[in-house]
Amino acid sequence: MPSDPAPEDAPAIQLIDLHKHFGELEVLKGVSVEARKGDVVAIIGGSGSGKSTLLRCTNFLETPSAGRVVVDGEEVRVRADGSPADRRQIERIRSRLGMVFQSFNLWTHRTLLENVTEVPVHVLGVSRDKASEQALVLLDRVGLRDKADTYPAYLSGGQQQRAAIARALAVEPSVMLFDEPTSALDPELVGEVLRVIRDLADEGRTMLLVTHEMKFAREVASEVIYLYEGRIEEKGPPDQLFSDPRSERLKQFLQSIH
Amino acid sequence: MSGLRAMMRPHRLFLMALFAGFVIWCALSLRWDWVPKYAPLALEGLWVTILLLISTSVLGFLLAVPLGLAQAVGPWYLSAPARAFCTIIRGTPLLLQIWLLYYGLGSLFPQFPWIRSSELWPYLRQAWPYAVLALTLSYAGYEGEVMRGAFSGVNKGQLEAGRAFGMPRFTIFRRIWLPQAIRNVLPTLGGETILQLKATPLVATITVMEIYAVSSRVRAETFIVYEPLLLLALAYLLIAGLITLLFRRWENRGSANPELPRTRREKNLPLEG
Numbered sequence: 001m002p003s004d005p006a007p008e009d010a011p012a013i014q015l016i017d018l019h020k021h022f023g024e025l026e027v028l029k030g031v032s033v034e035a036r037k038g039d040v041v042a043i044i045g046g047s048g049s050g051k052s053t054l055l056r057c058t059n060f061l062e063t064p065s066a067g068r069v070v071v072d073g074e075e076v077r078v079r080a081d082g083s084p085a086d087r088r089q090i091e092r093i094r095s096r097l098g099m100v101f102q103s104f105n106l107w108t109h110r111t112l113l114e115n116v117t118e119v120p121v122h123v124l125g126v127s128r129d130k131a132s133e134q135a136l137v138l139l140d141r142v143g144l145r146d147k148a149d150t151y152p153a154y155l156s157g158g159q160q161q162r163a164a165i166a167r168a169l170a171v172e173p174s175v176m177l178f179d180e181p182t183s184a185l186d187p188e189l190v191g192e193v194l195r196v197i198r199d200l201a202d203e204g205r206t207m208l209l210v211t212h213e214m215k216f217a218r219e220v221a222s223e224v225i226y227l228y229e230g231r232i233e234e235k236g237p238p239d240q241l242f243s244d245p246r247s248e249r250l251k252q253f254l255q256s257i258h
Numbered sequence: 259m260s261g262l263r264a265m266m267r268p269h270r271l272f273l274m275a276l277f278a279g280f281v282i283w284c285a286l287s288l289r290w291d292w293v294p295k296y297a298p299l300a301l302e303g304l305w306v307t308i309l310l311l312i313s314t315s316v317l318g319f320l321l322a323v324p325l326g327l328a329q330a331v332g333p334w335y336l337s338a339p340a341r342a343f344c345t346i347i348r349g350t351p352l353l354l355q356i357w358l359l360y361y362g363l364g365s366l367f368p369q370f371p372w373i374r375s376s377e378l379w380p381y382l383r384q385a386w387p388y389a390v391l392a393l394t395l396s397y398a399g400y401e402g403e404v405m406r407g408a409f410s411g412v413n414k415g416q417l418e419a420g421r422a423f424g425m426p427r428f429t430i431f432r433r434i435w436l437p438q439a440i441r442n443v444l445p446t447l448g449g450e451t452i453l454q455l456k457a458t459p460l461v462a463t464i465t466v467m468e469i470y471a472v473s474s475r476v477r478a479e480t481f482i483v484y485e486p487l488l489l490l491a492l493a494y495l496l497i498a499g500l501i502t503l504l505f506r507r508w509e510n511r512g513s514a515n516p517e518l519p520r521t522r523r524e525k526n527l528p529l530e531g
Binding site: 059061087090091092093094095097098099101103105106107108109118119122123167171177 | 413419420421423426429434
């Protein structure tokens with residue numbers, strides 16, 4: 001697979017001056033984010049702040065209106081209207097970004113094992129045997145090996161989300177994208193999913209993590225970004241940002257959720 | 259087996275006895291001496307019916323997929339003709355469509371010398387290609403409408419997950435969209451296929467010798483009316499039963515709907531449970 005050789009110290013992902021508007025509504029007004037290998041960047045903000053849109057612009061599920069996206073030193077080539085210019089390139093880049101959705105989005109007509117092997121076998125060209133073997137290891141990791149032959153509908157939300165994380169891991173992603181991974185879960189199921197994400201952070205995975213779990217963000221993030229109305233209002237290391245926020249709005253935000 | 263005990267309830271036994279009595283009465287007091295003579299023809303007719311059913315359902319479904327897709331997500335220049343096609347097919351009697359194709363096209367073709375001299379001409383002079391065409395278009399029209407709903411009904415998040423992992427568009431279609439769409443409408447498709455079976459006797463009107471045409475011929479030649487019709491009903495019942503069984507198996511296989519199949523759910527229980 002041809003890919004530009006990335007310099008050793010190139011950031012795993014760079015979002016440069018992203019803008020996004022839906023018609024009149026401007027959701028992102030120039031946001032830049034950079035994550036080096038092993039960084040965990042937590043993106044927080046109120047509803048409508050643009051944090052999910054920012055994440056979805058990263059792999060072009062939403063087409064940014066302006067701005068650049070660079071993954072492993074390779075910039076996504078775009079047309080004048082902002083849409084990806086090269087289908088092959090964007091598909092290749094997407095397959096390196098393991099995404100975990102708020103509503104899991106496991107493929108309901110496939111077992112957990114098939115969910116995890118789907119992309120390796122049908123996109124990355126891994127042999128079925130090898131993919132299955134690897135999938136069982138990953139399912140084991142998230143504590144679902146005994147559910148490998150089960151369909152997602154038979155599982156709890158927490159189990160589904162852990163399986164979705166295994167699916168994302170199966171592509172050996174350079175960056176993992178988490179879009180509010182615990183927001184759709186019953187409170188008692190949040191912990192099991194956060195534990196898995198924490199393990200991944202601890203082993204040095206690069207992540208962009210949109211979340212409402214402030215305590216968790218504080219514990220795992222290497223950097224926290226607070227978005228307000230489509231702009232970065234404040235960013236910094238979690239301890240400083242949470243204990244000593246400079247921005248008035250961030251102070252209010254942190255108070256409002258405690 | 260609780261199933262066997264349930265069968266042995268008094269009212270069930272009574273019904274079974276009644277049915278057995280009917281069968282015995284049929285066998286003893288009706289005329290069956292014509293059967294040996296017409297059996298080979300009847301088997302051939304049965305085969306034609308089954309062949310018509312399978313070929314037109316399969317071909318019709320292959321047409322229904324693009325028809326449904328065009329209506330669900332196509333640009334107007336694809337969705338408008340697809341919608342028009344489905345409306346016309348569903349809005350006119352199948353008998354009329356069969357006759358229009360057979361008598362209309364059938365009398366149009368001979369006027370073109372290049373058609374008459376083509377390789378296809380020996381087939382175009384027969385009735386069955388028009389029967390296959392008419393039944394295929396009919397199935398496609400109805401199922402095109404079913405598939406439109408089926409494609410629209412697939413959760414967008416399912417497709418988005420495919421996109422997010424870099425699946426090419428055709429892979430998303432083949433691996434996620436189409437299987438989920440079909441799975442959602444399998445019960446409907448099963449019912450529609452039974453309707454298709456019961457539409458096949460109409461092609462007897464354009465001289466295709468399927469099973470109904472055979473029973474008509476028996477009646478015309480022997481003046482025996484009810485016996486061939488009873489056997490005919492039995493034949494259709496058996497085929498309809500087979501269709502039902504077949505679709506039920508497809509539904510149970512690869513279903514992910516907890517409400518649906520019990521067997522599947524039991525399989526999914528953890529081994530130690």
